[in-house]
Amino acid sequence: MARYDCLSCGACCQNTPENQSEGFAHYIEVDPAAPSWRRPDLVRKLVVRDDEGAAHLRLHPDGRCVALRGRIGARVRCEIYRERPMPCRSVEAGSDLCQRYRRSRGLRV
Numbered sequence: 065m066a067r068y069d070c071l072s073c074g075a076c077c078q079n080t081p082e083n084q085s086e087g088f089a090h091y092i093e094v095d096p097a098a099p100s101w102r103r104p105d106l107v108r109k110l111v112v113r114d115d116e117g118a119a120h121l122r123l124h125p126d127g128r129c130v131a132l133r134g135r136i137g138a139r140v141r142c143e144i145y146r147e148r149p150m151p152c153r154s155v156e157a158g159s160d161l162c163q164r165y166r167r168s169r170g171l172r173v
C-alpha cells in the first residue's frame with residue numbers, strides 16, 4: 065500500500081468536487097464522542113448544523129475545513145488535531161479512500 069505524508073497533503077480536509085457538484089454543502093460529521101464537544105470555544109468556531117440538526121465541521125466557501133492551515137498538497141496542519149472528530153481519524157493514509165481524495169485534488173497517487 066502506498067504511503068503518504070499527511071502533513072504535505074490535506075486532500076481529505078476539503079469537501080470533494082463530486083459532493084459539491086451534487087449540492088452537498090456539509091462534509092465531515094462531528095460524532096457524539098468527538099473530543100471537541102468538551103471545548104465550547106471550538107464548538108462555537110467549528111460546528112454547524114445541517115437541516116436535520118446533524119453536527120458537521122464548518123467549511124470555507126470552497127469546501128475546505130476551517131481548521132485546516134496551510135496549502136493543500138504542500139504543507140498543512142490541522143488546528144484541532146487532538147480534538148478532531150472520528151471521520152477525520154478514520155481515513156488511513158494510503159488507503160483507497162485516501163487515494164480517491166488525493167486524486168480529486170490532482171495529487172500523486
Ligand code: SF4
Nearest residue numbers: 068070073074076162
Ligand atoms: S488524503 Fe490521505 S495522505 Fe492526504 S491527508 Fe488525507 S489521509 Fe493523509
Ligand code: SF4
Nearest residue numbers: 077129131132142152
Ligand atoms: S478537523 Fe482537521 S483533520 Fe478534520 S477535516 Fe478539519 S483540518 Fe482536516
